[in-house]
Amino acid sequence: MPQLPHFRIASASKRLAILFALLLSASVLSQTAHATTDSYQRVSLELPEPSRIDTLVQNENTIEQPALREHRYTLQRNQSLSHALQGIADNGNLLWRIGRHENAHYFTRLRTGDELVMWLTEDGELARMELNRTPTLTYILETNDELADGMAIYAERKEVKTRIVMASGDISDSFYLGVQAVGASPRTIMNLADIYSWEVDFVRELREGDEFTIIYERRYIDGEYIGDGAILAAQLNLKHRNRTINAFRFEQDGELLGYFNENGDNLRKAFMRNPINYTRISSRFQRGRYHPVLQEIRDHKGVDYAAPTGTPIYAAGDGTVKFRGWGRGYGNYIILQHAGRYETVYGHMSRFGKFQQGQRVKQGDVIGYVGMTGLATGPHLHYEFRINGVHHDPLTVEFPGGDPVAAEHKTTFAQWAGLLNSQLRRTDPEVTQLATLFE
Ligand SMILES: [Zn+2]
Structure with missing residues (x-):
């Protein structure tokens, strides 16, 4: 084994230290499963436990x-x-x-x-x-x-033993089936979709042939599998968009700070792309649209999401209820004021949620329910996104990001992400050869 670079582990998280030690000690790394089928390939790396846990088990x-x-x-x-x-x-x-x-x-x-x-x-x-x-x-x-x-x-x-496992596969029929095929639990599948939800709509945007790799925890008591733990890292390769998105979990002092890409950018955005689980987009943002109710040519300054009456509408980002009430055309509608110069508008609600005018809301809070109040031919959410009072297309506007990795944690994060990244790349055959040189 060649001389490995020296890292300062003391200041890093405990998990980093454990994983780091395990990964660097090539002798303890065993590849336990490697199977290839038409629809997916699976590579699982199971890392052994710290020995203190084995001692505990023996005491029973x-x-x-x-x-x-x-x-x-x-x-x-x-x-x-x-x-x-x-x-x-x-x-x-x-x-x-x-x-x-x-x-x-x-x-x-x-x-x-x-x-x-x-x-x-x-x-x-x-x-x-x-x-x-x-x-x-x-x-x-x-x-x-x-x-x-x-x-x-x-x-x-009893100690819960955690094993760190890597799995990768292709999307074939659906994202759910693809991830399940490599042995991940439904909870892990949901977590993965959550991590990427600000970047990718998993239901609508994934295509056959897209690839994913995850490094995640599997938990055991007395050698018996009890469920998955956290996803430590993930890679999503959107072939049709020619785009690869990495996600690295980062916590400090036991607090989850989020998932970040290799540059330390937060995968979470300040706004959700779609503030509703919709059936279809019935009208897009456009200039000079023929208005079906007014029967005249007008700009459509938002997006219409068709959905059944009563479908919950979420606050797209953290903010304050600036207006809640009736507006001509809009029916029951809400304006949220977000940090600085951002505003979002939600129209045609059948009824409001529990948040009153002036109250603070968090991203994802239910602020109301789909209806067809005001000028509407069917139940839908009319949604607007304004920056400095100017309307932008909610489906394409560039959102501000969540907080990146803080300056004081940059070094620790770079080590952690670099380590996980080198693991993620092992599924690539060419890189695996390089990695083998180090073992
Ligand atoms: Zn509309």
Whole structure:
């Protein structure tokens, strides 16, 4: 292995440090799956866990006495611990001893459906009892003459192990099927669509042949998969637009700052492209349009989104309700004032949301519902985007971005993004050869 560049890891996030160490140590990197079909190709890299977690797992299953008999009891309605302990030797005394233990509540505050797993001696005495309170929290009772009061009641927490996995594929039938085919969960698919939602409309803009790669977390308890964690990095290659968009998750001190491209630009924009889940665009921004109701030639200074009456309308960006009321032509409508010189306008609402004039709204808040009040031939949202009072086409106007990576985090981010980026590029056969030289 050639000399690797020296990085200052101490100031970086813990996750960066762990991933960094794992990636640089080529011997621990194993390629576990590589399959190619017509519709997609899959490359998964599974990185092993930090060893401390293996140690914890080994500490379980400490009961090694072979003579014990397992007995399970599920609590029915209005039952308590005494029901579960019926039939167990000396259970009156046992209940009394549990009751005086400082952790008695682990086993006395039971709920319908709780399952107690007990191990009994040949004499029918309770040796051990367990209750899985949550997937990661187990309450345990042990009896043993050597313990104070002959009993211990304690809680054991299991570690959630996180593996970092890379997967890539093509879009074939649909985005959903494409990502699912590489083993990602529905939640991860939604997260991926969310990360890119300011750049790409996943339902309408993805085309067959577009490619994606994701590096994401898979979570396990005791080796059992329990679900996906965060997406750490993603790459979307829009072949038809000849455009590749990278996304790198970045957090500092446990706080998610967002997803950024390799230049540190925020993928999130100050405005959503479409403030509604629409059926179709029924009229575009244009000069000199024939107005169907007024029956004359007029400019159309916004976009009409056809959608069923009652469809929620979202605030396109953070701002304040500048106007809420009735306007000729507009019907029930709202003007939002955004930072600086931006305004958005929403017309023909059937009714308003809960935000009053003067109140602040966050991007994505429901401000009203589709209707056909005012001059409208069918239910739709008339939407305008104004900069300094001048109308712009909402579908093409350049939006200001969210905050980029802050100056004080630039170095850390560059290391993190560079590392992930080199991983993302491993699916490219030519780059893989280069990467192999480093292993
Ligand atoms: Zn309109």
